[in-house]
Amino acid sequence: MNDTPDTPIPFVEALRQIEALTLRIRQERLGAFETVEETYTEVQQLRTVLIARVAALRSVAG
Numbered sequence: 001m002n003d004t005p006d007t008p009i010p011f012v013e014a015l016r017q018i019e020a021l022t023l024r025i026r027q028e029r030l031g032a033f034e035t036v037e038e039t040y041t042e043v044q045q046l047r048t049v050l051i052a053r054v055a056a057l058r059s060v061a062g
Contacts, residue, residue: 009046009049011050011053014046014049014050015050017042017046018043018046018047018050021039021040021042021043021046022043024036024039025039025040025043
């Protein structure tokens with residue numbers, strides 16, 4: 001994942017990556033299980049980043 005404290009991945013880019021990775025999972029299915037498993041793990045990591053950012057925005061907003 002490209003997210004670091006110095007260069008966080010932009011929110012919209014993270015959403016695009018999740019969309020692309022989800023499409024890849026659908027296309028590869030179980031025929032390439034190891035790749036799909038790695039891709040799904042990346043999607044989970046991106047979701048974790050997005051959830052943390054949304055939570056931070058909510059706490060700032062009130």
